[in-house]
Amino acid sequence: MDLEGYPKQLILKDGTEVSIRPMTKEDGKKLLDFFIRLPKEDRQFLKEDVSRKEVVQRFVDKLDYDKILPVLAFYDNEIVGDATLHRSDHGWSKHVGEIRVVVSRQFQKKGLGLALARHLTEKAVDAGLDKMVAEVMDNQIGGRKAFESLGFEEEARLKGHVRDIFGHKRDLIIMANDISHLWEAMEHMIKDYMPSLDGIHP
Numbered sequence: 001m002d003l004e005g006y007p008k009q010l011i012l013k014d015g016t017e018v019s020i021r022p023m024t025k026e027d028g029k030k031l032l033d034f035f036i037r038l039p040k041e042d043r044q045f046l047k048e049d050v051s052r053k054e055v056v057q058r059f060v061d062k063l064d065y066d067k068i069l070p071v072l073a074f075y076d077n078e079i080v081g082d083a084t085l086h087r088s089d090h091g092w093s094k095h096v097g098e099i100r101v102v103v104s105r106q107f108q109k110k111g112l113g114l115a116l117a118r119h120l121t122e123k124a125v126d127a128g129l130d131k132m133v134a135e136v137m138d139n140q141i142g143g144r145k146a147f148e149s150l151g152f153e154e155e156a157r158l159k160g161h162v163r164d165i166f167g168h169k170r171d172l173i174i175m176a177n178d179i180s181h182l183w184e185a186m187e188h189m190i191k192d193y194m195p196s197l198d199g200i201h202p
Helices: 025-037 053-061 112-126 141-149 179-193 195-199
Strands: 008-011 017-022 068-075 078-087 096-103 131-137 153-163 169-178
Touching (some): 017 078, 025 053, 025 078, 068 112, 078 112
Parallel strands (some): 096 131
Antiparallel strands (some): 068 078, 078 096, 131 169
């Protein structure tokens, strides 16, 4: 992946400026601190217990941009957002990418999540992908609505497929969209509600 041009600056809806760049092996401690600061209610939607040092260390040790592209958002030298694009370089799903986004509580509803999703979509297009998927729990109402606003639709529902960190079984909802439709939805939203994000620049 071409790392030229990073870090990039984003101006959020309230005028806050954050910088984004791909994660490096030196970001392990800050990433762990970011996950620990997340409220337990927010961490219940993540696939792993990211508050454990060994889990984050595994992310660092297995860093491979061709398989997982992690992009971090920084404010005041602290990580405030983490977005990842997951893809396979072989097999029957190599045209599909999975996107995951988590944002610190104080930066939610400011447009950071959407900006990170938009950036990863650009990278997905560059990588030649033509379909994006996202997974949400049935009680992850905010996340589901956010993906729907970007053109994602429910493609499958797996009953009782996941167990959250509180031990409750939840339905797993698979949402999907092809990149062309996703891009159109993002551009429409950004044009109507977030004009400041048009000025993303290095």
